[in-house]
């Protein structure tokens with residue numbers, strides 16, 4: 277066993293190598309195409325809460341096998357506003373063709389998945405079918421660390437605040453994707469995206485009890501009972517704070533890599549630096565609970 281593996285926390289049913297100070301753990305010794313024993317699933321749940329993102333290399337998965345892996349952690353949640361992969365209503369294919377000239381890429385701004393929902397997803401399982409020779413990494417940011425590193429005064433203030441989340445800036449009639457020609461993604465802008473949903477600004481992790489800064493650039497649009505304009509300066513500060521380099525976990529994809537992230541405690545961003553290469557990812561999301569704050 278390597279020095280890094282010895283330095284990593286002990287799990288009885290697999291080995292892990294920790295990737296970054298902020299989190300990220302490469303899990304070794306599991307074939308996730310097959311059903312996993314209950315003891316392994318329990319340890320994976322603990323590892324996910326502790327390390328925010330789990331990575332599995334060299335997996336050979338059909339869409340059915342990817343869905344079956346995710347289903348072991350809870351029911352799947354379909355992604356609204358985006359046409360699913362044919363024959364797989366709960367799965368989305370994220371494609372960017374080598375010749376796409378648009379400035380945008382899907383998921384290219386810091387966000388947590390679907391926080392516009394009353395019960396945003398617990399986690400996301402993303403699988404690489406085709407990766408650029410160089411570029412196209414994904415970066416996550418650990419929002420438990422983002423909360424821990426705020427001053428006590430700021431923490432106390434935020435603990436009493438509620439933030440309104442909405443998909444309108446992405447999927448609303450005037451949203452980023454409304455007249456965009458991200459031609460390989462099948463996105464439908466809609467009035468349904470205008471709905472606003474309240475969430476605590478600080479949520480408690482249901483498994484490890486840690487406090488999480490729960491805002492993001494894309495979906496957290498204002499504080500409750502304040503206008504967007506009034507909310508912008510504090511949200512701007514929090515959004516900048518939440519993506520500090522020391523909170524980040526960066527992963528270089530290869531065909532067959534799988535990432536499983538804790539969507540409750542992280543934000544993420546797909547890096548847009550691979551013009552000229554094709555990138556194809558399959559994504560499923562696992563249903564989550566309504567966020568809550570416990571003092």
Ligand code: SIN
Pocket residue numbers: 370382383384389402413414544545546547557559
């Ligand atoms: C996403 O935001 O779900 C996409 C992440 C990626 O493509 O790396």
